[in-house]
Amino acid sequence: MVLQTPEKTGEVYKWEGSVEELKGLVTERAITGETMLLNMGPHHPSTHGVLRLLLELDGEEIVSCLPDVGYLHTGIEKNMEHKTYEKCVTLTDRMDYLAPMSNNLAFCLAVEKLVDLDVPERAQIIRVICMELTRLNSHLVWLGTHALDMGAMSVFLYCFREREIILEMFEMLSGQRMMSSYIRPGGVWRDIPPEFMPALEKFLDYMPGKIDDYEKLLTNNPLWIDRTQGIGIIEPDVAMAWGVSGPSLRGSGVSWDIRKAMPYSGYEQYDFNVPVGEHGDVYDRFYVRILEMRESVKILGQALKRLTPKGPFRSDNRKFVPPPRSELGQSMEAVIHHFKLWTEGFSAPDEEVFVAIESPRGEIGCYLHGAGDNKPRRVHFKTPSFMHIAALPVMSKGHLIADLVGIIGSVDIVLGDCDR
Amino acid sequence: MTIPSALDPAAAVRTALPDVLLDTVEFRGETTLVVARERIVEVATVVRDTPGLVYNFLSDISAVDYWEPYGGWGERPERFAVSYHLLSMLYKRRLRLKVYVPEDNPVVPTIIGIWPAANWLEREIHDLMGIYFDGHPDQRRLMLPDDWQGHPHRRDYPLGYETIMFSFNADEIMKHKPFAKE
Amino acid sequence: MGVISSKLGNLGIVTTTLDEAVNWGRTGAMWPLLFGLACCAIEYMSTQASNYDLARFGMELNRASPRQADLLIVAGRVSRKMAPVIRQLYDQMAAPKWVISMGDCASCSGVYNNYALVQGVDEVIPVDVYVAGCPPRPEQLIHGILTLHEKVRGDHIKEWAS
Numbered sequence: 094m095v096l097q098t099p100e101k102t103g104e105v106y107k108w109e110g111s112v113e114e115l116k117g118l119v120t121e122r123a124i125t126g127e128t129m130l131l132n133m134g135p136h137h138p139s140t141h142g143v144l145r146l147l148l149e150l151d152g153e154e155i156v157s158c159l160p161d162v163g164y165l166h167t168g169i170e171k172n173m174e175h176k177t178y179e180k181c182v183t184l185t186d187r188m189d190y191l192a193p194m195s196n197n198l199a200f201c202l203a204v205e206k207l208v209d210l211d212v213p214e215r216a217q218i219i220r221v222i223c224m225e226l227t228r229l230n231s232h233l234v235w236l237g238t239h240a241l242d243m244g245a246m247s248v249f250l251y252c253f254r255e256r257e258i259i260l261e262m263f264e265m266l267s268g269q270r271m272m273s274s275y276i277r278p279g280g281v282w283r284d285i286p287p288e289f290m291p292a293l294e295k296f297l298d299y300m301p302g303k304i305d306d307y308e309k310l311l312t313n314n315p316l317w318i319d320r321t322q323g324i325g326i327i328e329p330d331v332a333m334a335w336g337v338s339g340p341s342l343r344g345s346g347v348s349w350d351i352r353k354a355m356p357y358s359g360y361e362q363y364d365f366n367v368p369v370g371e372h373g374d375v376y377d378r379f380y381v382r383i384l385e386m387r388e389s390v391k392i393l394g395q396a397l398k399r400l401t402p403k404g405p406f407r408s409d410n411r412k413f414v415p416p417p418r419s420e421l422g423q424s425m426e427a428v429i430h431h432f433k434l435w436t437e438g439f440s441a442p443d444e445e446v447f448v449a450i451e452s453p454r455g456e457i458g459c460y461l462h463g464a465g466d467n468k469p470r471r472v473h474f475k476t477p478s479f480m481h482i483a484a485l486p487v488m489s490k491g492h493l494i495a496d497l498v499g500i501i502g503s504v505d506i507v508l509g510d511c512d513r
Numbered sequence: 514m515t516i517p518s519a520l521d522p523a524a525a526v527r528t529a530l531p532d533v534l535l536d537t538v539e540f541r542g543e544t545t546l547v548v549a550r551e552r553i554v555e556v557a558t559v560v561r562d563t564p565g566l567v568y569n570f571l572s573d574i575s576a577v578d579y580w581e582p583y584g585g586w587g588e589r590p591e592r593f594a595v596s597y598h599l600l601s602m603l604y605k606r607r608l609r610l611k612v613y614v615p616e617d618n619p620v621v622p623t624i625i626g627i628w629p630a631a632n633w634l635e636r637e638i639h640d641l642m643g644i645y646f647d648g649h650p651d652q653r654r655l656m657l658p659d660d661w662q663g664h665p666h667r668r669d670y671p672l673g674y675e676t677i678m679f680s681f682n683a684d685e686i687m688k689h690k691p692f693a694k695e
Numbered sequence: 696m697g698v699i700s701s702k703l704g705n706l707g708i709v710t711t712t713l714d715e716a717v718n719w720g721r722t723g724a725m726w727p728l729l730f731g732l733a734c735c736a737i738e739y740m741s742t743q744a745s746n747y748d749l750a751r752f753g754m755e756l757n758r759a760s761p762r763q764a765d766l767l768i769v770a771g772r773v774s775r776k777m778a779p780v781i782r783q784l785y786d787q788m789a790a791p792k793w794v795i796s797m798g799d800c801a802s803c804s805g806v807y808n809n810y811a812l813v814q815g816v817d818e819v820i821p822v823d824v825y826v827a828g829c830p831p832r833p834e835q836l837i838h839g840i841l842t843l844h845e846k847v848r849g850d851h852i853k854e855w856a857s
Contacts, residue, residue, distance in 0.1 A: 165772065174668070471577040475573035658775065693818060
């Protein structure tokens with residue numbers, strides 16, 4: 094495939110496939126052939142996508158591990174530079190495809206910070222509901238696939254059964270099951286439909302019992318404990334130095350949750366605990382996520398109590414948020430605003446902001462640099478999976494290759510999130 | 514254990530390293546310290562280790578390209594900039610260190626010795642933005658294939674190569690599209 | 696005979712063409728390759744899971760090895776780094792083999808027209824059925840699979856055996 098690229102700007106590195114090239118990255122023993130270099134992926138059933146790992150093995154023991162990512166590099170950040178802020182939201186969905194709403198929110202909060210836009214309280218409650226449903230949704234997929242990797246098939250089927258209910262609720266909200274783009278700068282896309290609140294209420298009654306079921310299957314299961322305890326330990330200070338965040342960091346015993354520490358979208362008004370692990374192994378990361386699911390149900394219950402059926406669902410600053418359809422027939426100004434917003438979009442100052450929120454996987458940060466016009470100059474996402482894959486070598490060192498599957502599952506990576 | 518009260522990062526850096534701070538910017542409550550490119554390692558060490566600052570967590574490193582046809586760099590000194598987003602878990606606040614990088618010599622010292630997390634973040638910028646990190650142990654490309662030419666996130670790199678297909682030009686494109694054979 | 700005939704009765708004789716018998720076998724147990732790329736792979740997993748239950752079409756068994764698979768479902772966007780890998784997987788599959796391009800990204804690269812993605816997986820491997828949607832609902836994927844079954848049922852031994 095010949096590509097017409099501009100003048101090459103630097104030295105182009107080529108890996109010709111020689112082991113010599115890996116000097117400094119693998120041990121000397123691999124160069125001499127004493128240990129074995131094994132390629133795992135990019136097509137492998139338990140790498141959660143298209144992750145490639147170059148493993149150096151001494152027997153079955155992992156001496157070093159070199160992750161290779163980019164098999165899903167989509168150029169989303171570059172694409173965003175060519176779209177208006179409103180249109181960018183659609184692209185953010187497709188990064189971390191297990192938690193699309195978290196990406197939406199990170200980007201929208203960054204835009205709102207950049208243009209100084211306020212969000213009405215009710216919209217923030219809807220956002221919190223979306224975030225927690227997303228968290229449950231993501232954790233359910235994680236639990237199902239993680240257990241499937243370790244050989245527990247039935248958990249997968251149960252988890253996906255509950256996930257369908259959440260996806261149905263997303264469909265009520267936005268008309269799409271997964272890539273909803275429901276959260277927009279200034280609020281949410283539209284008001285909640287009347288059938289949403291009863292559905293959520295029913296789900297909240299139903300879900301805790303199901304989490305009990307997962308726990309019955311796994312938490313005290315001796316096989317599960319044998320496979321997970323003492324595996325993939327990462328010490329708290331090492332984890333922080335490597336940028337590990339979210340449940341994976343909390344599994345190591347660091348009580349750091351952005352929802353609690355630096356609240357956004359009104360999270361300070363909710364009463365919830367931050368579950369913390371102790372040993373930093375696969376089991377603790379698993380258990381922290383299970384407890385987090387219970388906390389999410391708790392937050393959802395509180396949010397549902399605060400949510401009123403009617404009210405503002407997005408800001409009424411017409412410079413940034415399109416007017417409601419009812420106004421279009423009566424007000425000339427509304428028509429002008431609508432036309433301007435959907436053709437040109439709004440302008441943002443030539444400044445930079447960084448916003449980080451707690452996604453189901455960890456800290457997802459959005460660095461947004463405006464350009465003084467209607468398109469961003471640069472968008473960069475700091476994604477948790479990226480940092481977690483970078484830290485995989487630390488966690489997997491000295492373990493058996495069979496345990497690597499568990500370690501990969503336990504840090505909950507999504508390759509779309511990593512490669513963007 | 515008493516926690517020392519929080520310090521103003523700009524003042525603290527100015528005390529520790531008098532001539533390193535080029536500019537400070539406040540925007541929407543975010544502090545940016547623009548520092549000299551050659552001394553980013555020293556500054557990073559100071560903001561991590563000084564009691565009262567303790568920016569212990571590296572959130573993100575991102576690079577931005579102020580290329581002329583897209584707005585241009587205006588008052589800014591150089592074409593590229595690298596921003597380090599630091600987080601202090603103790604004081605619950607963030608700080609941005611920013612270095613400007615010239616077009617003809619896009620090299621920044623690596624901070625991998627301070628935060629190992631910088632390893633991949635720097636490799637990503639090296640790959641996609643073409644800013645090199647001096648002293649980085651792994652100079653391979655991260656995201657793109659090893660034989661890729663150019664750095665796609667630079668603004669002078671085209672977004673795509675293939676014409677977008679609409680109904681009016683679909684037939685024309687289908688004629689030339691390289692469909693795979695068995 | 697004994698047990699079987701007493702349970703099932705007289706099975707009798709069914710007359711059919713060899714074409715139809717072979718194609719019936721092929722559509723009845725078309726094993727997909729356990730292979731997912733991006734968002735569509737999650738919807739593909741949903742299709743496999745409890746609510747949509749792909750086992751109804753004899754497809755509950757995903758093979759991780761391309762040597763044992765009949766159907767490659769390209770679920771997600773194909774980057775230029777991934778394209779050679781997909782081609783290799785396709786080449787490793789034993790004939791007869793089919794390809795479903797699931798979702799907009801695999802079919803025409805969807806919302807992304809940029810440097811990183813192959814603009815449609817059909818530039819790399821031949822595709823039998825395109826499924827639209829971003830991502831397609833499980834029902835849409837099932838419809839795509841049934842469309843493929845229809846196509847397979849129309850195959851003639853003469854054509855591929857020559």
